[in-house]
Amino acid sequence: MKTKAVRMYGTRDLRLEEFELPEIKDDEILAKIITDSICMSTYKLVEQGKKHKRAPQNMDTHPIITGHEFAGVIVKVGKKWQDQFKPGMRFAQQPALNYKGSLASPGYSYEFFGGDCTYCIFPHEVMELGALMPYDGESFFEASLGEPMSCIIGGYHANYHTNKHNYNHAMGTKEGGNIIILGGCGPMGLGAISYGINFENKPKRIVVTDINDARIARAKEVVSPEYAAQHGVELIYVNTSNMDTAYDDLMKITDGHGYDDVFVYTPIRAVAELGNKLLAFDGCMNFFSGPTDKNFSADINLYDCHYTSTHIMGTTGGNNDDLIEANTLAAKGIIDPAVMITHVGGIDSIAETTLNLPKIPGGKKLAYTQFDMPMTAIEDFAKLGEKDPFFLELDKCCKAHKGLWNAEAEKMILKHFNVEI
Template sequence: MKTKAVRLYGEMDLRLDEFELPEMQDDEIMAEVVTDSLCMSSYKAITQAQKHKKVPDDISENPIILGHEFCGTIKKVGKKWKDQYQEGDKFVIQPNIGDIRGYAPGYSFHHMGGDATTIIFSDQVMENGSLLKYNGDSFFEGSLVEPLSCVVGAFNAQYHMKKMYSYEHVMGIKEGGAIALLGATGPMGFLAIDFAIHGPKKPKTLVVTGRTQKKIDMAARLYTVEEAKKNGVKLVYVNTRDIADVNKELRKYSEKGFDDVFIFAPNEEMVTYGVKMLAFDGCLNFFSGPADQEFSSRVNFYNIHYNSTHFVGTSGGNTEDMKQSIELIENKTVNVAKIATHILGLDHAVETTKVLPELEGSKKIVYTHKKFPLTEVDKFDENSDDKYIRELKSIVERNGNLWSGEAERYFIQNAPEI
C-alpha cells in the first residue's frame, strides 16, 4: 500500500514523499492517520537531524517520518493483536515506546509517524502499551492528548514533604498552595493554566507570567480570572518584561514564596529568579527542554539545605499521564480546543514545520489527507469563492471562534484530498 508522508533526510531537509509501505506482519497494526499536531520538538529534530538523540544516523538513505502528536483510526490488525484492537478503533500514541535507544515514532522510524496518511505500528509499540484507544469527539483533540500529557506529567512529578522533616513525599502539586507558571504564554503554558484551574489538585493562588503583552492578553481571554475564581483559584497575569526584580514583584501575591514553580522557557535568568521564588519545601520544575546541552544556571544550595527546596525536570508524559489526559479530554474537563489556532493540509506541513518558531498562535493541526494552506481557525474568508469555506467560518463562529468537532467533520467531508 502506498502512503504519503513528510520525511526527514538531514538538517532542515524535509520532503513530502509518496512511497510503498512494506507488507504488514502478523504482529503489526496498520493505521490511518487523520491529524497530527505540529510540535516545537519536531522543529528541534529537523534542525539537529542526526545530532538529535532520537534521530538515527542513516536518515539520508533511510528517512524517518516526522510527527509524534497524532490521532487516527486502525485499518488492519495483525493476528497477534486481534483480541486487543479492532479495525475502526480511534487511537492516540504514546511516543515513549520503551525503546532502549530512546527512539520514538515521529523521530526515528521509517514507517510510523504523524505526518503521514497511512502507517504501520511495529510490535514494540503494542507490547509497551503505547497504542491507546481514544473515544473523544474529534481527531484534532486526540492529537493534543500528547502535549496535555506532558503538562499532566509535570504536575504529577512535583513532590512535597508529607509533614515537616518527613522523608515521605506526597506526589503532585501542593493542593491549596501557590503556583507560578513562568513564561507560560505558549501552547504548553496555556494547557498548564487550564489544568491548574480544572485539574484534580488546585492551587489557591496561580500566577502566570510572560514578556509579550499580546500573548498575555490572549491567555487572559481564554482562561479568565472569573473562571478561575469559580474553581477556587486566584489567577493573576503579570508581564515581567520591565520588572527588575521578578522575585520581589511576584511575592506580592504569595509572600512566603511559591510551593510549585514551573519554567516554560530555557532562560537562565528565569531559572535563577524562579529558584529564589520557592517557599519552604518548594519544588521547581524545569519544563522547557533546552537545545543547548550545556545549559545551566545558578542554584542556591543554602535554600536546598535549610529550606528543603528541590528540583524536577520532566520530558513528556508517561502512559498513565496519557490515559489521564485522554479522560480529561473525553470528559471535557480541559478544553484543548483553545490552543488549536491553525489548521493545514499535509501539502503545507513541510514549509510550516520549518518556520514554526516564527509563527504566531498556538497549535497547528495537520489534516494528513487534505490539501489546505496554513489558516487561522478564526480567519476563514466569509467572501471566499468556496461555499464550504464560508460555511466553515459560520461553524467556527458558532463555537466561540474555536475549532471544534463540528468544524472538523465538515472540513474532512468538504476539503480537497491531497
C-alpha cells in the first residue's frame, strides 16, 4: 500500500513524499486519513526537531509522519482487533497515548503513524489504550477538531478549588464564578469560550481578552455575547491594549472580586503575571499555552498563594473521556468546533503552512489529505468564486453557516475532488 505523507527529518525539514507502507501485523490497523487540522504544537515540534521530548533521535534516517488531529476511515484490520473494528468504520482518535510511560504520540514519534498522509498504520498500543474510537458524526473535520477540543475540555475539568473545612478538591471551574481567558480570541480560545458557556459548572461570567480588534470582531460574530446570554452567561470581550491599566479595568468588571478561574492562552510572561494578579480567593490559574522555551518562567505572588489559597497549574492534552465528550457535544450541536477554522487546504499545502503557522493570520488551518489544494482562507472563497464556480458555491454554503466551515461544505469539497469514503 502506497501512501503520500508529510515527513519530518529534522528541524524545519518537512518533505511531502510517496512511499510504501509495510504490510500490517495482526495487532495493527490500516486507515485512510481524510482530515487533519494543523496544530501549533506541530510547529513547535518542527522548530525544536530532535530536542522535542516526543521526537525520536533517528528521525533523520527514519522520518516521522507529522499531524495528530486527524480522522478518517478504517481500511484493514489485523486479526487481534477484528471483533472490535471493521473496514469502512469512521474513526476519531486520541493522540495523547502515554503507553507504559512512553511519550510517543502520532504526529511526533512514528514512522508510519500520523495524520498528514493519505494512509497510515495504527500500532497495537493505540487500540489497547482505547485511543481509537468509532465515530458516527456527520463530518470528518469535527472528529479532527475533537482532539483540540478535548485539550480545552481537559483544562476545564482539571482546574480545581479548595475549602477551609477539609482537604477535598472540588474539580472543575467554579460554578457561578468568574472566568477570564487571556489571549482568548485565537482558535483554541474560541473553542474554550464555546465550551465554557455550555460546561456543567456554568460560570456567571466569561471575560475574554485580546490585543487585536479584528480577532475580537470575529470572535463576537462566531461566539456572540447574545448567544452566551441565552445560555445564562455574561460574555465580555475586551482589548487590553486599549486599557490604561489592564489590571484595574479587568478587576472592575468583577466588582473587585477577581477571577475564580484564569486561563492563559498565550505564552507571554506579562500575560501570565497579569493572570496571577487577577486571581480571586482560592482562584485557580491554568497555564494552558505551551511555550517553546524550556526555561520560560514568570513571577508569581507567593504571598497570595499562602494567604488567599491561589494556585497555579498547567494542562496539556486531554484524555479519552474528554475526546468522547468533545465528539458527543459536537454531534449534538451543543458546541461548534467550526468556530476554530479559518482556512482549508489539501495535502500539498501542509508543509508550508506548518513551517509558517505563526505568520498566517486567522484560526485553525484544516487540511484534507486526499487531494491537493492551496491553503485558502474561507473569507477568500468569494473572490476565488469570480473565476471558479466551485468556490462560489463553497462561499454561499459557508455564508449560510455564519461564515463557518460546515458538514455540507465538506461533502461538496470531497465530491469535487472525487474522494471516495
